[in-house]
Amino acid sequence: MTTVLRNLPKVGEDISAWKIIDVERLELEKRKGPTLPEPYEVVVAPQWNGLCGSDMHIYLTAMLGEEKMKAPFVLGHEASGIVVEVGTGVITLKAGDKIALEPGEGCGRCEDCKKGAYNHCENMKFAAADGRNGTLQGLYKLPVDLCYKLPDNISLEEGALIEPLAVAVNAITNIANLPHSANIVVFGAGPVGLLIMAVAKSLGARRIISVDVQQERLEFAKSYVATDIHLASESKKGETKEEYSERHAEIIRRNLGITDRGLEAIDVVIDCSAAEVCMQTGLWILKRKGTYVQVGCGPLYVKLPMRIIADRELTVKGCFRYGPGVYTMAIDLVSRGLIDLKSLITHKYKWEDAVKAFEATKAGKGEDVGPPLRG
Template identity: 50%
Template sequence: MLHPIPDDVSDEDGAMMEPLSVAVHSVSKLAKCKSGDNIVIFGAGPVGLLCMAVAKALGAARVVAVDIQQERLNFAKSYAATDVFLPPKKNDGEDTEAYAERISTELLSALDIPTIGPGALNICVDASGAAVCIATGLHLLKPDGTFVQVGMGEPTVPVPMFAILAKQLRVLGSFRYGQGDYQLAISLVSRGLVDLKPLVTHRYKFQDARQAFDVTKAGKDKDGKTVIKVIIDPPQ
């Protein structure tokens, strides 16, 4: 169960192989992302960002990031996303299904993405776990598209079943990682196809570990800087 890392991969990058392997499992193994694919990813947290990085490394033509925080979208655009989208606010009395359809329509229009044919979205990865993101992703996909659920939210959520049936979508669940995922993750970093360093926004000494967890939970530090990934140094 041990996976050695080459000399050209730092120990800090090695500590990031676990979340990167989650992204490799969902984007490469399950979604089978390849050169020329168009993918939309919900959630620009660490796992979502790494899914974007893996998609870019595998040659995706378009990597669309969706999140409700503009700061995270700005980071995603500078890191691996080709396009970003901030969903509109929910209207009073608007149910989840209607809201998801409206987000889908506005995203496709804003980013000039067709619903079918070349340029349409054929892969969606949800790294948020939010019910409205799941529904929106299913609406966004072209016929015969693939949806992969990575984020964990409520145990039961409503889904637009007609969209799944009419477009004959593949809907897959992704749980962590499996055989070969760590090896590919290490290879992507070693070959320079995925850069993990920009994701580490905060570092703490071992004796300050509690502060590191508090900052991670808050999502921002005392200066208002958005937290992406926190590294805690090993005890000296």
């Protein structure tokens, strides 16, 4: 996580900003700050920014989705900040308030916005995506409805993790519809996997099974929230992915006492690993009518056991960013002490050292999402 704690800039002053110029090339630029806020806008001084897989993807490839970036732009989308100035219509916030920033601005007019699915807005403006400037800069202007006040018992450091936590809240509540006292298996124990497990625990999951390829990540998951861990087995020589997945599901069942029906059956599987074999294994391990959610992005095409999906009436769902209500809920879960964000912060860097933060994350990068969020 990259941060700055310094005198807050004022509207009208020049600000500094970390821009990506090309592959693994960041530049600290002096630029003109935002103009005065419109009636329902807020100008914020971002204080902490988390780095995640998508920041690293841009840093390492200079690609935005399928396309090479066209011009330099400011990075950062997981941010907390301090309110500097509010528009005349804003009554919920004042200068000096600590907030978590939601980085995606829907238009509020298109079909998807109108039905409450603003994450699918056709005119979405998202920080540090599509060439739009992000939050790694001295001041950032956004609509008031994307500013979430942090209670006194949540620090600005923790505030930067509300964005990835919102993804986890969305996956568990709106998408998986986690049943009461559920048994859940989460593939991938990177930051998002950990946060998903934390949300499941906070909402009363019975068993939280973490599966990963790295023992140390599993140890952390166990000390953090998982009730059970499973180190993914090696594949046998000459074994196909499908053979491996089916066999691996059996090993997990046997090792952890998972049954097809009853108390020990798996209600929900969430894949945060983006590995084809995990997707296959996850579908094999689910109980009848269970729910599978794909959170990690992976290859465009994968081979799935479609007959198992059909025969067992499995529900297979996608998950994209977040939706209405999840930021508020994420903040409340942390404020009530049900989710610990502090232990997920592994490194903190000064504003001037943003490049070091990217390089450290690159060096520690795991097979999928990478290590817990870094300064």
